[in-house]
Amino acid sequence: MLDxxxxxxxxxxxxxxxxxxxxxxxxxxxxxxxxxxxxxxWSVAVGxxxxxxxxxxxxxxxxxxxxxxxxxxxxxAFAGIGEIFSAALQAAExxxxxxxxxxxxxxxxxxxWSPPPRWLTQSLTMAAVLACLGSLLSALAPPTAGDALxxxxxxxxxxxxxxxxxxxxxxxxxxxxxxxxxxFLWGLAVNGGVCAQLIHWGLGLLLAGGxxxxxxxxxxxxxxxxxxxxxxxxxxVNNQMTAPLNDVALAAMTTLALAAWWRAVxxxxxxxxxxxxxxxxxxxxGTKYIAxxxxxxxxxxxxxxxYCQPKRRRDMLVGAAVVSVVALSTAGVWxxxxxxxxxxPVFPFFSEAFEQTExxxxxxxxxxxxxxxxLGRNPLKLAVAPWQVTMHPEHxxxxxxxxxxxxxxxxxxxxxxxxxxxxRTLLAIGLGYAVFWFFLRQNVRFLLPAVPPLLVAAxxxxxxxxxLPRRPKIVAATAxxxxxxxxTAIPLWRARGEVAVAIGWEDREDYLVRTEPTxxxxxxxxxxxxxxxxxLSQDYRAFYFERKVTRENVFRRYTQYDQQxxxxxxxxxxxxxxxxxxxxxxxxxxxxxxxxxxxxSRLVEAQAATATADQLQLLTDYRFCDRDGVTRRYRLVxxx
Numbered sequence: 001m002l003d004x005x006x007x008x009x010x011x012x013x014x015x016x017x018x019x020x021x022x023x024x025x026x027x028x029x030x031x032x033x034x035x036x037x038x039x040x041x042w043s044v045a046v047g048x049x050x051x052x053x054x055x056x057x058x059x060x061x062x063x064x065x066x067x068x069x070x071x072x073x074x075x076x077a078f079a080g081i082g083e084i085f086s087a088a089l090q091a092a093e094x095x096x097x098x099x100x101x102x103x104x105x106x107x108x109x110x111x112x113w114s115p116p117p118r119w120l121t122q123s124l125t126m127a128a129v130l131a132c133l134g135s136l137l138s139a140l141a142p143p144t145a146g147d148a149l150x151x152x153x154x155x156x157x158x159x160x161x162x163x164x165x166x167x168x169x170x171x172x173x174x175x176x177x178x179x180x181x182x183x184f185l186w187g188l189a190v191n192g193g194v195c196a197q198l199i200h201w202g203l204g205l206l207l208a209g210g211x212x213x214x215x216x217x218x219x220x221x222x223x224x225x226x227x228x229x230x231x232x233x234x235x236x237v238n239n240q241m242t243a244p245l246n247d248v249a250l251a252a253m254t255t256l257a258l259a260a261w262w263r264a265v266x267x268x269x270x271x272x273x274x275x276x277x278x279x280x281x282x283x284x285x286g287t288k289y290i291a292x293x294x295x296x297x298x299x300x301x302x303x304x305x306x307y308c309q310p311k312r313r314r315d316m317l318v319g320a321a322v323v324s325v326v327a328l329s330t331a332g333v334w335x336x337x338x339x340x341x342x343x344x345p346v347f348p349f350f351s352e353a354f355e356q357t358e359x360x361x362x363x364x365x366x367x368x369x370x371x372x373x374x375l376g377r378n379p380l381k382l383a384v385a386p387w388q389v390t391m392h393p394e395h396x397x398x399x400x401x402x403x404x405x406x407x408x409x410x411x412x413x414x415x416x417x418x419x420x421x422x423x424r425t426l427l428a429i430g431l432g433y434a435v436f437w438f439f440l441r442q443n444v445r446f447l448l449p450a451v452p453p454l455l456v457a458a459x460x461x462x463x464x465x466x467x468l469p470r471r472p473k474i475v476a477a478t479a480x481x482x483x484x485x486x487x488t489a490i491p492l493w494r495a496r497g498e499v500a501v502a503i504g505w506e507d508r509e510d511y512l513v514r515t516e517p518t519x520x521x522x523x524x525x526x527x528x529x530x531x532x533x534x535x536l537s538q539d540y541r542a543f544y545f546e547r548k549v550t551r552e553n554v555f556r557r558y559t560q561y562d563q564q565x566x567x568x569x570x571x572x573x574x575x576x577x578x579x580x581x582x583x584x585x586x587x588x589x590x591x592x593x594x595x596x597x598x599x600x601s602r603l604v605e606a607q608a609a610t611a612t613a614d615q616l617q618l619l620t621d622y623r624f625c626d627r628d629g630v631t632r633r634y635r636l637v638x639x640x
Contacts, residue, residue, distance in 0.1 A: 001504030003194070004140045010191035011198040015044060016084075017076030022047025023083040029272040035221070039087065041209035045256050046276065048183060049283045049330070051076075055182040056333060059165035066160060069189040113463050115222040127488040128229040131238045132205070134491030138242035139201040140502035143193045144516045145243035149541035151176075152244050153196055156185035157543060167341050170554045172348055175341050177334040179286035180246040187244075193543070194508075197244045204241035204248050208232045210255035211452040217267050218422045219459050227459045231452060233487040236401040236445055239494065246287055247401075251448035253284035254294045257327075258429065258453070261298070265319055266422060278323040282330020284449075289346055293440070294449050295327075297432040301425060373442045382438050393444050401445040405483050407454055413461040420460055426453040512544070517624040519544050521584055521636050524620045529582065536575060537584035538600055539634070550580070552600050562599050568606035572615040572639045582619075583637040589623060591630030604637060615640045 022043035026032075033039045058064050143153060151173035159165050168174040180200075187196030208228040215224035231237060240248040257280040264273035284291040302320055306313050335345040344350065368377075374395045375381045375388060386408055388395070393402035414427065430453035437447055465476055497515075500506035512519040522544035525535065533547045542549035556562055561578070565571050575583070585604060588596040608616055617638040625631045 003508060004502055004504060007140065007191050007194040007198055010187065010195040011202060013073050013077040014186060014190065014195075014199065015202060016078075016080030017073050018044045018047035018051060018080070020047065020076050020078075020080030020083050021050050023080075023087070025050060029275060031270070031272055031276070034091070036091070037209060038213060038216075041206065041213060041256070042276070043083075045206060045210075045252075045280060049179075049279055051186065052179050052182045052283065052286075053330065055185060056165070056179075059159055059182075060333075062164040064159055064163045064165070064185065064189075066189040069186060073186070073190050113220075113466075115220070116226055121222070121225065124226055124229040124233075124484070127484055128208070128232040130488050131232050131491045132241075134493075134495045135204070135238040135241040136198075136201060137495040137502045138491070138498045139197050140194060141498035142501070142508050142512050142516075143197045143244055143543070144512070145245060146541060148197075148244045149516075149518075149543040152181060152246060153184055153188070153193055154543045156181050156188050156196070159185055160188060167337075170550050170558065172554060175334075175338040175347055177286045177288060177291075177331065179283055179331070179334070180249040180288075183249075184244050193244070197242070200244050200246075200248060201241040203252050204232065204237055207237065207248055207252035207255060207452070210252050210259055211455060213259040214255055214262065214426075214452055215456040215459060217262060218420065218426065218456055219463065223459050223463060226462070227452070227455045230406065230455050230458065233404070233406075233484060234451055234455075235404050235487060235490050236448060237451070238491040239400045240445065240448075242491075242494070247445045247448050250284055250288045250291060251451065253280055253287055254291060254449040255452040257281035257284055258298065261319075261323065262422075265316060266425075271319070271322070274319050274322040275326055278326025279330055281323060282327035285327055285331035286334050289349060290437075290441070290446055291449075292346070293436045294429075294433055297429050297436065300432065301428050304428075305425075368440065372440075373438075375438070375442060377439050382435065385434075385438055385442075389442075389444055389447070397443040397445050401443075403444060403447065403451065404487050406480070406487070407451070407458060409479065409483065410458040410461045411454060413464070414457055417461055417464040423457060423460060426456050430454040430457070515627075516544065517541070517586075517626060517632060517634065518584075520622055520624075521620060521634050522546075524636055525582070528619065533581045534579050535582045535584055536580045536600070538586040538597070539584060549584075553597060556599065562603060565603060568603065569610045569612040571603050571607045572612070576639050581639055583635075583639065585633075585635040585637060587633055589631045589633050591625075592628065593630055596632070 019040065022045065023039075025046050026039075026042060031042070033042065055064070055069075058068075143149065145152075151171065155171070155174060155178065158168070165178075166174075180203075183199050183203075184196040187193075187199045208231045211231040212224045212228035215227040218224075219227070237248055237251075257277050260273045260277035260280060263269040264271060264277060281291075281295065285295065299320070302316060306316055309316075338347045339345040342348075370376075375385055390403060390405055390408040393399050414423075430450040433450045434447060437450070462480075465473060468476065495502075498511075501508060501511040513523075518539050518541045525533070526544075526546045529547055531547070535545065535547055535549045536552050536555060537549050538552045540551055540553075542551075559578075561574065565574060583600065583604065585601050586596060587598050587601050604616060607613065617640055619636040619638055621633070621635045623631055623633050
């Protein structure tokens with residue numbers, strides 16, 4: 001229980017530091033917001049981005065040291081507490097601002113709608129709180145997500161160990177945009193892997209707040225709160241909040257960037273919001289490459305607006321230029337770094353269009369492989385994509401990332417709703433991004449940036465449903481209620497396996513032995529092997545190893561070492577000459593899914609059958625059955 005409490009305190013300190021950094025920045029830009037939620041969302045978001053940029057700069061000059069980051073976080077947390085008290089005193093001295101409703105429903109009608117009934121607001125708030133509680137319990141368990149242990153946490157751990165952002169030739173991920181990983185590095189330095197995981201949980205809350213900010217000028221503050229609650233009930237969102245990945249972080253940044261752009265361009269609240277839009281948009285571009293797709297969709301929407309409203313062309317062009325310059329300045333370091341080391345600013349995508357700087361033996365990558373498009377890229381299949389993605393998410397990245405049935409059930413109702421100012425723009429952005437997604441990479445978690453704009457449309461359908469006759473309205477409301485109850489139950493049910501470790505009934509190490517396939521091997525490595533040991537691993541997880549680990553499939557892709565082994569007896573000698581001291585072999589034994597690549601295992605077994613078998617020493621051999629029912633065998637072998 002103490003471990004979980006310390007991790008939560010570390011998360012609170014990081015949040016306070018972000019607020020303490022972001023609030024003065026907004027004050028300098030003369031951005032004032034009487035809404036407490038809005039002030040908190042923008043202050044934390046801007047502060048986190050500024051700290052992320054600072055950590056990036058420190059990594060470039062070799063100053064990434066845990067004690068330094070710990071002291072800075074403590075000082076920042078006290079500054080954040082001071083800012084909170086200052087804001088509270090200022091709020092007490094001025095009258096509360098009234099909620100601003102949209103000016104019109106359509107060009108010819110200025111009728112306003114009533115706020116949501118109290119029971120609806122309270123029910124959805126309670127459902128969102130329960131979903132957050134379920135995801136929090138899961139997030140308090142030590143991280144076990146595969147991609148997190150491969151690079152989302154492994155790279156920050158490596159950067160901290162080397163005190164700098166270093167390049168690894170045999171890690172494709174090391175030149176990805178890594179803004180979110182800088183925040184995870186912050187959590188690792190302050191408390192460890194659980195704190196880093198909790199940061200992504202906090203970014204889920206920021207996504208909900210960003211959805212409220214996006215919806216407020218369109219449907220009003222009270223209905224915007226409904227949209228924020230619905231964001232937390234999307235299964236993909238509350239599932240990602242349990243692991244240190246970056247899809248929720250990306251969705252939070254794209255949503256806030258769009259909301260800031262909206263306040264600058266549509267509602268005319270001041271050009272300073274263009275700077276915020278550029279800063280947050282740059283954070284999105286610095287988080288994941290697919291943010292470029294979102295930026296292209298927004299750019300296309302701006303161009304269409306320029307065509308339809310020629311009187312606003314100058315202001316919109318100036319705004320687009322400001323946002324672009326700030327965004328590129330914020331995210332540019334990651335793309336320049338990729339171009340420097342890999343020859344492509346968006347490596348490994350579209351690498352065939354750029355001169356490669358890697359090993360000449362590295363094969364060209366297929367940017368749009370068929371395996372990444374289960375539906376194919378036929379435009380006719382686009383019509384059935386919403387149904388397929390909603391009902392069969394296991395074909396598009398897994399059921400853990402499903403969007404739920406709410407959007408599929410509600411959005412067709414837009415065809416029967418009245419026109420609402422701004423709604424067509426949000427729909428164009430959300431659906432336009434989904435079209436890009438369909439023709440590029442059909443993984444359902446990549447759709448998260450489109451969810452907040454579509455949730456605003458879903459809320460408008462809810463508002464319009466109140467005009468239906470009584471019986472159809474009851475049927476529709478009952479169906480929605482059932483869907484929301486299921487969405488609330490999912491994160492609570494998912495947390496059943498992590499409750500014991502979250503509240504301290506189970507030791508974290510025991511939990512990892514039970515749930516993490518490589519942890520047993522990592523424990524052997526960390527206790528027995530010298531600090532200079534180097535491991536060639538068939539498993540992609542490396543976070544819990546305190547020695548240098550290289551993924552075998554990446555090493556083989558760049559060197560084709562397996563083709564150079566003409567005599568099985570020479571395998572250990574050849575790998576030792578490449579710098580490796582140990583091998584971690586992994587092969588699937590039983591269970592569903594494809595078989596694992598056994599190239600290295602076959603080579604080792606071939607040498608074991610020769611007279612040089614004594615050059616291979618088995619240190620540990622065990623089997624692990626994961627939650628999907630797949631049993632794998634792990635062997636740690638020393639190269640004598």
